[in-house]
Amino acid sequence: xxxxxxxxxxxxxxxxxxxxxxxxxxxxxxxxxxxxxxxxxxxxxxxxxxxxxxxxxxxxxxxxxxxxxxxxxxxxxxxxxxxxxxxxxxxxxxxxxxxxxxxxxxxxxxxxxxxxxxxxxxxxxxxxxxxxxxxxxxxxxxxxxxxxxxxxxxxxxxxxxxxxxxxxxxxxxxxxxx
Amino acid sequence: xxxxxxxxxxxxxxxxxxxxxxxxxxxxxxxxxxxxxxxxxxxxxxxxxxxxxxxxxxxxxxxxxxxxxxxxxxxxxxxxxxxxxxxxxxxxxxxxxxxxxxxxxxxxxxxxxxxxxxxxxxxxxxxxxxxxxxxxxxxxxxxxxxxxxxxxxxxxxxxxxxxxxxxxxxxxxxxxxxxxxxxxxxxxxxxxxxxxxxxxxxxxxxxxxxxxxxxxxxxxxxxxxxxxxxxxxxxxxxxxxxxxxxxxxxxxxxxxxxxxxxxxxxxxxxxxxxxxxxxxxxxxxxxxxxxxxxxxxxxxxxxxxxxxxxxxxxxxxxxxxxxxxxxxxxxxxxxxxxxxxxxxxxxxxxxxxxxxxxxxxxxxxxxxxxxxxxxxxxxxxxxxxxxxxxxxxxxxxxxxxxxxxxxxxxxxxxxxxxxxxxxxxxxxxxxxxxxxxxxxxxxxxxxxxxxxxxxxxxxxxxxxxxxxxxxxxxxxxxxxxxxxxxxxxxxxxxxxxxxxxxxxxxxxxx
Numbered sequence: 001x002x003x004x005x006x007x008x009x010x011x012x013x014x015x016x017x018x019x020x021x022x023x024x025x026x027x028x029x030x031x032x033x034x035x036x037x038x039x040x041x042x043x044x045x046x047x048x049x050x051x052x053x054x055x056x057x058x059x060x061x062x063x064x065x066x067x068x069x070x071x072x073x074x075x076x077x078x079x080x081x082x083x084x085x086x087x088x089x090x091x092x093x094x095x096x097x098x099x100x101x102x103x104x105x106x107x108x109x110x111x112x113x114x115x116x117x118x119x120x121x122x123x124x125x126x127x128x129x130x131x132x133x134x135x136x137x138x139x140x141x142x143x144x145x146x147x148x149x150x151x152x153x154x155x156x157x158x159x160x161x162x163x164x165x166x167x168x169x170x171x172x173x174x175x176x177x178x
Numbered sequence: 179x180x181x182x183x184x185x186x187x188x189x190x191x192x193x194x195x196x197x198x199x200x201x202x203x204x205x206x207x208x209x210x211x212x213x214x215x216x217x218x219x220x221x222x223x224x225x226x227x228x229x230x231x232x233x234x235x236x237x238x239x240x241x242x243x244x245x246x247x248x249x250x251x252x253x254x255x256x257x258x259x260x261x262x263x264x265x266x267x268x269x270x271x272x273x274x275x276x277x278x279x280x281x282x283x284x285x286x287x288x289x290x291x292x293x294x295x296x297x298x299x300x301x302x303x304x305x306x307x308x309x310x311x312x313x314x315x316x317x318x319x320x321x322x323x324x325x326x327x328x329x330x331x332x333x334x335x336x337x338x339x340x341x342x343x344x345x346x347x348x349x350x351x352x353x354x355x356x357x358x359x360x361x362x363x364x365x366x367x368x369x370x371x372x373x374x375x376x377x378x379x380x381x382x383x384x385x386x387x388x389x390x391x392x393x394x395x396x397x398x399x400x401x402x403x404x405x406x407x408x409x410x411x412x413x414x415x416x417x418x419x420x421x422x423x424x425x426x427x428x429x430x431x432x433x434x435x436x437x438x439x440x441x442x443x444x445x446x447x448x449x450x451x452x453x454x455x456x457x458x459x460x461x462x463x464x465x466x467x468x469x470x471x472x473x474x475x476x477x478x479x480x481x482x483x484x485x486x487x488x489x490x491x492x493x494x495x496x497x498x499x500x501x502x503x504x505x506x507x508x509x510x511x512x513x514x515x516x517x518x519x520x521x522x523x524x525x526x527x528x529x530x531x532x533x534x535x536x537x538x539x540x541x542x543x544x545x546x547x548x549x550x551x552x553x554x555x556x557x558x559x560x561x562x563x564x565x566x567x568x569x570x571x572x573x574x575x576x577x578x579x580x581x582x583x584x585x586x587x588x589x590x591x592x593x594x595x596x597x598x599x600x601x602x603x604x605x606x607x608x609x610x611x612x613x614x615x616x617x618x619x620x621x622x623x624x625x626x627x628x629x630x631x632x633x634x635x636x637x638x639x640x641x642x643x644x645x646x647x648x649x650x651x652x653x654x655x656x657x658x659x660x661x662x663x664x665x666x667x668x669x670x671x672x673x674x675x676x677x678x679x680x681x682x683x684x685x686x687x688x
């Protein structure tokens with residue numbers, strides 16, 4: 001009877017992996033709740049509305065309450081098979097995150113233009129493009145982006161350390177624009 | 179008249195005109211590419227616009243925002259894949275028309291209806307501006323606090339069937355905003371003794387992660403899917419004349435779009451569904467809806483294009499964004515120390531007028547561009563989705579890194595990218611996090627200043643606008659509870675099980 005009432009109250013559409021996310025989010029919220037006293041301070045002679053801990057407190061209590069309700073609604077909703085394949089799909093994204101971070105680290109060393117060309121071509125090969133046209137398009141894209149953003153819009157991206165070793169005639173141009 | 183002329187002189191700078199053209203045409207292309215969408219483009223370009231004059235940066239972003247839905251109608255009508263999520267209803271009637279060999283007519287009607295909706299909403303705003311200028315100064319700290327609170331409440335309740343998830347994610351956004359050094363008492367909040375957390379979590383880093391990087395990861399991981407080849411033959415100007423015969427539907431739908439656009443958290447989806455329902459109920463041929471009805475197409479396109487203009491109302495008048503895109507634009511204002519809100523209407527009405535005129539111009543530019551270059555655009559959108567993923571990930575770098583040249587920011591954005599990917603795969607909303615961050619900051623500041631003059635709880639709502647807002651909040655909550663009870667009694671639980679138009683690539687629709 002109770003289960004039936006809960007289902008009527010909380011039932012919703014649920015994609016594979018929903019319960020995993022619900023549990024992890026609840027655990028994260030509970031961890032933040034456990035840190036509330038340690039990571040915020042109560043300041044003396046300050047009214048409640050000006051306390052630095054007020055808004056983190058409101059946010060975390062709401063996170064915990066609604067994460068519990070979300071988990072309950074997930075538990076009582078019809079399940080679509082495919083939980084663990086879905087979780088593996090999430091984890092597969094970490095491969096591209098790693099490539100992205102390598103690209104980020106490379107930029108101050110070898111420069112924005114070379115690293116962007118390398119990154120675009122590498123990703124194109126990695127996702128399965130083999131034809132010459134697409135690889136050339138990746139090279140062109142890798143050139144156009146730094147030209148537009150660094151040379152054109154003067155966006156703040158540092159020059160590559162290797163540019164210092166370029167011949168005098170082109171060094172300043174590379175350091176300023178690419 | 180002076181304000182109008184002054185606004186025109188602000189607009190007549192070459193940088194603004196260039197930004198308007200790039201934004202409008204870029205927005206159409208971005209909107210037409212299934213899997214990109216205005217949010218991704220705006221998130222990437224946001225840091226680049228910080229070096230521009232506010233009017234230049236805002237015109238560029240407004241151009242993308244206002245024109246992406248025009249572009250989104252093209253794949254929706256021709257290949258049954260909406261370019262942006264808000265063009266989903268356009269597929270219902272647009273694609274059946276294409277199947278009958280009337281693709282050019284459907285496109286022409288969609289462009290005309292979008293143009294009508296866009297212009298209608300801006301004219302409404304221009305007429306409403308003097309009223310706003312009168313009302314806005316009466317918004318003090320407590321009124322803005324209540325309006326921001328109402329914004330969060332509406333955003334949460336607007337996610338029917340996902341209210342708990344939306345609430346927990348909005349609270350997460352609220353929490354993210356509190357991380358770092360507290361600005362008044364200078365105490366640390368949730369920094370875990372890490373110096374990189376002391377300066378807080380930047381909104382742009384979160385936005386880029388949740389919108390751009392997550393979308394790039396999805397496109398890279400899901401199977402490749404280039405839009406089908408399509409071609410349009412026939413006169414694209416016919417819709418302009420045809421729209422005259424559907425002016426009632428166009429006007430009512432645009433009005434619904436304006437009203438819904440002004441309410442935080444409601445936006446394009448609700449306006450589209452309401453106007454589509456209205457058009458169907460009042461039609462002489464309701465059976466044609468979903469099978470190539472001109473009225474359905476006009477209702478859907480006029481309503482969603484009326485929203486961007488109207489969404490600027492709470493942003494400009496109160497400094498309160500109603501959805502993610504206007505939240506991103508708010509950061510452009512802040513970077514340039516232009517604080518949107520009551521003072522903007524009092525002191526910089528010419529700036530507001532310039533923005534309105536820019537919105538009108540962008541609609542004209544987009545309409546002319548589309549009438550002459552739809553076939554070229556159809557070739558541009560043949561980019562394989564995985565290649566789009568490469569492009570977005572590469573561009574996301576410049577967005578994050580140019581903020582403070584911080585590798586930590588990039589790592590954090592990548593983390594939010596994975597988080598955004600999980601939310602999108604689970605069909606959970608991303609927008610409440612962004613609005614929680616933005617509105618949470620506003621609420622914290624405004625509550626502190628408002629409470630300084632409040633002795634009893636009633637003092638908080640003793641001014642007319644505060645009282646009205648408080649009553650509206652109560653009514654919203656009461657209406658939601660009433661709906662829940664009704665649904666519970668009638669076993670009518672909302673089931674957001676609508677199959678995505680392209681079920682194999684549910685996350686590649688902008």
